[in-house]
Amino acid sequence: MTTHALATLKPPKQLKRVLAAHRVRVCLGIVTIRQALLSVGAVDAISPIVAALSESGYDVDAEVGGAFRQLDAEQVAGLTVDQQLALKAAIRVLVLYVACDSVTESAVAAAAPAAAAASMASAGEDMSEAYCEQLLLPVLDVAPRLEALYEFFCTPPVAKIPVLGEALSVLRGSSIAQHFVLARGKLALAVSDSICHNLEFGASKVWTVIAEQIVVVSLLQMLDKCMPVMARLGLVVQRDEGDPTSLMTVKSKDGRTLRPDGVLRDITGRVMLAKWEDNAGQLLVAINDLHMKNAAWTPLYYGDIAYLPCFAAAGMYLQFFAIPRGGVLTQQPHAISPVLDLSCAEERAHAVVMTIKFYQLLQAQRKLYPAYVLRAGTDLIARHPRGLFERAL
Template sequence: MSAQEIQEAEAKRIRLAPTTKWTVDAVNAFSEASAAERTIFRVPRAEPAAAREILDKVIALQASAAAGLLGVGSTGGAGADGAVAATGDAAEPGSGSTAADGVDNSREYATQLLGPPLGSPPHLDDLHRFIQGPPAAQIPISVDALSAVRLPPALQSHFRAASGQLAFAIGASLASPLRQGGSAVVWTVIMEHVVVVSLLQALDNALPASLRIGLVVARDQQLDRTLHTMTTTKSLGGSPVQPDGFLRGQDGRLLAKWEVKAASLEEAVGDLHKKMAAWTPLYYGDTEYLPCFAAAGSHLQFYAVSRARGGMASAPRAISPRYNLTNHADRAEAVMATIKFYQLLRAQQARYPADALPAGAVMRGSGPGFTRELLFRTDVLAARKRLSPWSAFASWCGVGFTALAGLYAATAQRPGLVHAVMGTPTLQGDLYCVDLTPLGLQSSSALPGTEDEARLMLHGLLHGLAAIHEAGFVHRDLRWDNFACSPPDSPTGGSRRWFLLDLETCALADQAPPPAFKPDGWQPDTTLVDGRYTRASDLFQLAWAVQAACWRVVDSAEGKAFLEAILTRPALQQRSAKQLLEHEWLQCVDPDGMCCRAAGAWPGER
């Protein structure tokens, strides 16, 4: 298959995006395509294209140029596709990169190359030696690629001529042309993708399903500033809060990140640190470090960011030499280091706890006419929540921004519920945004296993309700997804402290909700009192949400009496949240919430 044929196939495969100056500059500067081939991408549309789609096309052109050099088939369009997981088996006869008999041995090559999974990630002090060590077997590479580069004998001995998709991918990583010109940062993006990211994806895809990570690649979209997505979110100081790239497992947990700059590797390394200033076991468990890499100009280097004291992250520590990717020997060493880097990622994934939060990930959802986004920030310990358009959300649930901002301000010094970092949320146009603290374990990861744990859970959540009720509001959406708790105070255990999430559904008490607003868990003919949602409705909904988890572990007479009291039908409930905190089972030392340390989310807690 010729480069022209590959290019046309890629154009059909990819959903064509509209032209931007960035597209034309990138194609003109970094491909060997003819003028006719370039016009494939010049499709006029009114809307701006996503940078990830543009980059995918540029990489496709780069792969076409590589195919023309190497005389082999296409990579199948592997590119930075926003968030793309390697799926399926490696063997696909007829791909153009298999052996003459149609057999692709990529699975066997990958298994031998990566060896058995590491028992645990190497110690930080051993990482440099680990990354520089040779892979477990010789590296398969296409014959044409191996003959296209000149390597010192010591490096040449680590490679073996082979066929198949993995051999082609390694050949493209090592020998694909990197034509410099135009925008330096775009050229660097293409370089790190061709040499590192696409190879990591190819390794993952080649392994048997039981051994692969299920690697997901995501890029920051700040190459196109017209995009209005979470990945362009900035800090109060105006700098981006997201790294330029992420590597994740399919469960969303962060395995690695990277930064790209036009010329200064030191600047890229500085951004690695700045955008990962906070370290928490909620993101990383008990792992010692997070693997990273940085690229600038023609240079690339691998790093590790480790935990430091006080919930902070240390400055990035180099774990490899600095590679000049325009030098064949350096590029071969970078390919070898990338293979070892994949082994490291696999060990990191196995080390993470199942309940680790997806650091840096954007969790999206939708409602009637609006979207929700939640970003677990890594530059600070906070979660950024956005609702858009706010007017649609407010109409659906009957919430006013001024009232909601007042609730955040009124509860800022009370425990048991999340707090706005700057005191109140913001509303810019029709976009609602708030940074929230503290972070906590998802409730599904911390179900009560004893009566004491059930008591602490209800104790903390009631403090949150009491604060909301005293401000004149009700929560209205009390369910497991809106409960969280702090991690244990120490590795050996400790009391978990609970708090409420999602204040955006709060409204003034004793109001009739809009007809369309019916959260999961509301009980017909019970939750509302004469069509109104009251403070007693909140108490009942809290009890309804936790009753199954609590009844199975609560054995004492006092505990059962409390559960019956809080489960009283709203129309008959005589007690308030504060009065329930005074119940003998909870043993609250301060129902006003100023001194009791049973609740989570104390003001200033991260």
């Protein structure tokens, strides 16, 4: 059996039986790393891996513990790519079936979906849905408080973010790289585009629109597509094109447009979930537009949300904000991220982390958005089924 074939194996029945029969002994640390690896089967394939671990200074005769289960196979010197895959598969088996140290049965069970996704990804399957599910854990019952959003946005997901090899190579050596994992599939492709797609910046606002679309908006939409059908938000993108179908007032009293440059709506295309503003090169102007192009706070637009998630972009710069709930006078945007330089791959990787958090925030607020929205400047007409009366609002 080849090491590549080994990487696609399901946990062997032999190891399951051994560990089930000697669960107490395992918890006491009787099973060593060498014994556990060789129990996986295919000794000819595993033996070189055990030897490589030993030569790398790893104590293969030590008991299985949490440190081994977190071992990064790609950092083990002397292993081929196939051997790395096999080692990862073996570690996954131990994650699923060895309970020792501080790892509880519930924690092992929680790790199972991620381990399964990584194992099948090694076999070439697109596990984008499983990766997406893990990235959004823990599920937020309620959205974080406004004061806690900055820390929330700057904290990477617990699970690693899938990415193609090209993007992983670009990030190699940076601190953010540890939060990404080599994978395949549509989500990994979208993440890679966000990080290393070639962007151009110029004097026109169109370059800002292209950059934000590639780095943030497209990834938001892909995350939504990877969710189970009933859990999707829809994420219909609308940009200000001067058409008469806006859900917000077209002009203010002084003639200034109140249409946001971009809006994310729910699957019906009516409820506003988030918005953003663009500028060719002045981020402060885009931030000011977040405030100025905002209708008076009303449940007709915003439901019961405590704040409206948004971002501002100008040239190569992008920053996430939240507009707090207010009254007739709208509140100033509250910064929930640092300013990101999209000309830098490492900062674009941070933008990926924050985009995932942005989507997680939208999911947390989904029950608070208004159930019905009235279009500004449009008559809502109700007619009696037999034509006895007609009412317009």
